[in-house]
Amino acid sequence: MRKVVFLALLIMFCANSLKAQDTTDEVLLELNKKSEAYGDIAQNIWEFAEMGYLEEKSSALLQKTMSDEGFTIKKGVAGIPTAFIAEYGSGAPIIAILGEYDALPGLSQKAVPERASANMAAGHGCGHHLFGTASAAAAIAVKDWMKASNTKGTIRFYGCPAEEGGSGKVYMVRDGLFNDVDIALHWHPGAQNAASAGAALANKSAKFRFYGISAHAAASPEKGRSALDGVEAMNAMVNMMREHIPEKARIHYVITSGGKAPNVVPDFAEVYYYARHGKRDVVLNIFDRITKAAEGAALGTGTTMDYELIGGTHELLPNLTLQKLMHDNLTKVEGITYTEEEIVFSDKISNTMGYDKADLETAQSIQPYKTEAKAFGSTDVGDVSFTVPTVGMSSATWVPGTPAHSWQAVAAGGTTIGKKGMMVAAKTLTLTAIDLLANQELIRQAKAEFLERRGADFVYIPLLGDRPPALDYRK
Numbered sequence: 001m002r003k004v005v006f007l008a009l010l011i012m013f014c015a016n017s018l019k020a021q022d023t024t025d026e027v028l029l030e031l032n033k034k035s036e037a038y039g040d041i042a043q044n045i046w047e048f049a050e051m052g053y054l055e056e057k058s059s060a061l062l063q064k065t066m067s068d069e070g071f072t073i074k075k076g077v078a079g080i081p082t083a084f085i086a087e088y089g090s091g092a093p094i095i096a097i098l099g100e101y102d103a104l105p106g107l108s109q110k111a112v113p114e115r116a117s118a119n120m121a122a123g124h125g126c127g128h129h130l131f132g133t134a135s136a137a138a139a140i141a142v143k144d145w146m147k148a149s150n151t152k153g154t155i156r157f158y159g160c161p162a163e164e165g166g167s168g169k170v171y172m173v174r175d176g177l178f179n180d181v182d183i184a185l186h187w188h189p190g191a192q193n194a195a196s197a198g199a200a201l202a203n204k205s206a207k208f209r210f211y212g213i214s215a216h217a218a219a220s221p222e223k224g225r226s227a228l229d230g231v232e233a234m235n236a237m238v239n240m241m242r243e244h245i246p247e248k249a250r251i252h253y254v255i256t257s258g259g260k261a262p263n264v265v266p267d268f269a270e271v272y273y274y275a276r277h278g279k280r281d282v283v284l285n286i287f288d289r290i291t292k293a294a295e296g297a298a299l300g301t302g303t304t305m306d307y308e309l310i311g312g313t314h315e316l317l318p319n320l321t322l323q324k325l326m327h328d329n330l331t332k333v334e335g336i337t338y339t340e341e342e343i344v345f346s347d348k349i350s351n352t353m354g355y356d357k358a359d360l361e362t363a364q365s366i367q368p369y370k371t372e373a374k375a376f377g378s379t380d381v382g383d384v385s386f387t388v389p390t391v392g393m394s395s396a397t398w399v400p401g402t403p404a405h406s407w408q409a410v411a412a413g414g415t416t417i418g419k420k421g422m423m424v425a426a427k428t429l430t431l432t433a434i435d436l437l438a439n440q441e442l443i444r445q446a447k448a449e450f451l452e453r454r455g456a457d458f459v460y461i462p463l464l465g466d467r468p469p470a471l472d473y474r475k
């Protein structure tokens, strides 16, 4: 008798998991069917090529895509007109998928394998047109799965503007928009398929403005006080400081205004600084010392100084529980194979980067799983990762070997290569979100790891303070 009950239970269990697998397969099939439509959406955003906080058309298109699928839209969140949240379902668990859609100034480029400007103000050199679209596609597929499998919970798409230097997500985190989220998923376009632990540098940036007194530089220099002297004195001090800061810290600056003519003592000068390091607290300390150098420079040159915080992000907090899950799903999804036409295009792109032929194997394969990564750049996903357990990946949307922020990245992003690569991410995010909704023990484990890594006494400090979103930083 007991055997019979056991057998019946086993059959029920198998039938259920088979049904769950069928539902997942159907959802992936549906994603495949819609891939052309998603490709068109990405192409539209690629053509809009809107810069940070100016992404009106891109944001509106993604909002429409989500609302047509039954998502409720909250727009203009965190005081940012182009930020929005699209939501489906109710209650816990709440899974967030992040999407970006801002373009980069100076990178206008046609979808051809040689440098050819499309004569636009900007171009999608970081592939955010794919980023936003594939994340939206994943959120929709997860919604379809929730419906088909009658699963409770909430799926949200976060429309996140101005990642490139605008720190858009930091304002969204600061406003508490992630406080009730259980897990956040993201991805990024790239030159390979990888879901290893990510890393990013914490970063704080500001424009230091010096004010002096203008005078004829030859006839009455004693009456003048040079704002440019203020900038130069500050830079000299900061450059000396480099020897006395923790290793691996980065400080960069550009002089954004240095006067107009040598025979006029400049009454205004401005220098734009970035400080970066793998740990937020080190960045806070270095940035404080930079402001001290600015104050000292103003004092010594008889000028005055103020500064405006422009950006500030945390480093990325990894979560290996989630990362391993995402890697396994990416492995199931697999990379992309190029058509003859795509091979011709990618060979030509590869030639411009000094390679004979495109490395097709890298586009097809998945990079081995690694639990540690080196940080080179910064991202505002860092702030999300210190608020909720967060996991990300990259897929080969560019010809292997292509660096981000290059015309080659813009070009591939405007072809079928970019759109195929983006669907690898859409599928992997979908499978990962489904796993989390279907097995909430994974969420519990990810949260335990998150709390341990963040540390018991962690307090969130928005690195850009209480400044309002810098909505005009690209105008």
Ligand SMILES: [Zn+2]
Pocket (backbone or CB within 6 Å): 126, 127, 128, 163, 188
């Ligand atoms: Zn990017």
